[in-house]
Amino acid sequence: MRVDDVRIVGVVGAGVMGHGIAQVCARRGYEVVLVDVSAEILEKALKLIRSGPFGLDKLVQKGKMSEKEAEEVMSRIKPTTSILDLKEVDFLIEAVPEDASLKKKVFSELDSVCKEETVFASNTSGILISDLASSVKRKDKFIGMHWFNPAPVMRLIEVVRGALTSDETFKLTVELAERLGKTPIEAMDVPGFFTTRFICCWLMEAIRLFEAGVAGIREIDEMCKLAFGFPMGPFELMDLIGLDTMLHIGEYLYAETREERYTPPISLKRLVVSGYLGDRRTKPGSMGGWYDFLKVGGGRRNEG
Numbered sequence: 416m417r418v419d420d421v422r423i424v425g426v427v428g429a430g431v432m433g434h435g436i437a438q439v440c441a442r443r444g445y446e447v448v449l450v451d452v453s454a455e456i457l458e459k460a461l462k463l464i465r466s467g468p469f470g471l472d473k474l475v476q477k478g479k480m481s482e483k484e485a486e487e488v489m490s491r492i493k494p495t496t497s498i499l500d501l502k503e504v505d506f507l508i509e510a511v512p513e514d515a516s517l518k519k520k521v522f523s524e525l526d527s528v529c530k531e532e533t534v535f536a537s538n539t540s541g542i543l544i545s546d547l548a549s550s551v552k553r554k555d556k557f558i559g560m561h562w563f564n565p566a567p568v569m570r571l572i573e574v575v576r577g578a579l580t581s582d583e584t585f586k587l588t589v590e591l592a593e594r595l596g597k598t599p600i601e602a603m604d605v606p607g608f609f610t611t612r613f614i615c616c617w618l619m620e621a622i623r624l625f626e627a628g629v630a631g632i633r634e635i636d637e638m639c640k641l642a643f644g645f646p647m648g649p650f651e652l653m654d655l656i657g658l659d660t661m662l663h664i665g666e667y668l669y670a671e672t673r674e675e676r677y678t679p680p681i682s683l684k685r686l687v688v689s690g691y692l693g694d695r696r697t698k699p700g701s702m703g704g705w706y707d708f709l710k711v712g713g714g715r716r717n718e719g
């Protein structure tokens with residue numbers, strides 16, 4: 416398949432990443448079939464696409480898009496709870512939670528639903544692409560397409576070839592990423608690729624310094640913004656990513672590499688098991704993030 420043949424994009428998982436990916440694809444003129452497990456989640460995803468913090472209404476308010484264009488973008492997105500609606504998609508992007516066995520199960524079901532030519536891309540943050548590809552027959556048409564959060568804003572797409580990904584699939588993915596207004600950069604198929612290894616060390620280190628009492632959460636965020644010009648601090652970034660996702664990533668990277676620097680510190684685990692999964696605006700059912708946990712005294716002992 417060539418990039419000109421791609422008309423319909425399937426997005427599986429309409430959470431933090433999936434809704435943003437669907438928004439970008441629809442904005443660039445693609446028909447999008449957006450799948451999740453419940454109508455309620457899909458409704459929330461559509462609301463975020465329309466009026467969320469990075470949604471279309473913001474573009475309309477800034478005069479970058481007309482109301483009519485926003486409506487056209489929305490009309491290109493078909494929400495559904497049935498994977499059978501993915502039969503005709505040309506390019507499929509999977510964005511279900513960061514759990515290798517769940518992703519493999521989803522891919523193996525999709526393998527028998529989607530047409531033979533459909534390319535399968537995983538938005539995994541760092542699970543080996545060659546491993547995920549083992550769940551499908553179309554191993555040559557399987558690739559890593561790692562987007563960043565918030566998807567409508569961040570410009571990089573990390574492209575990762577599995578051991579059996581064909582040159583044709585790689586070229587198609589790179590060209591599609593460019594058509595979606597992103598900059599694709601290739602990284603090697605190792606756990607965490609480049610970006611997740613790098614960011615995971617940095618974020619886990621911020622938690623460790625907080626736990627050691629070197630500085631508080633608010634202070635660490637402020638220092639990073641004021642000293643290094645980061646647009647947001649490490650704790651704000653973790654809230655945006657999702658704390659459960661961060662925990663999964665750290666556990667996976669440690670299990671695969673046995674390198675201590677990836678180990679999730681205990682306070683991250685305490686938040687997740689207490690229902691604090693990150694930003695309530697984008698993370699349904701979350702009790703909030705690091706700052707909300709502080710308000711109820713969650714970080715008391717660490718703050719000294």
Ligand SMILES: NC(=O)c1ccc[n+]([C@@H]2O[C@H](COP(=O)([O-])OP(=O)(O)OC[C@H]3O[C@@H](n4cnc5c(N)ncnc54)[C@H](O)[C@@H]3O)[C@@H](O)[C@H]2O)c1
Pocket residue numbers: 427428429430431432433450451452453456509510511512513514521538539540541561562563564655656657660698
């Ligand atoms: N959150 C981030 O900042 C970020 C950034 C880059 C990549 N990623 C990766 O993107 C993927 C998704 O992460 P997320 O943060 O969007 O997670 P999320 O938990 O916000 O969303 C996942 C969605 O998948 C849905 N889902 C679960 N099982 C499903 C199934 N069988 N079929 C269809 N939908 C199903 C869930 O209901 C949920 O809505 C993960 O692999 C994550 O590592 C996340």
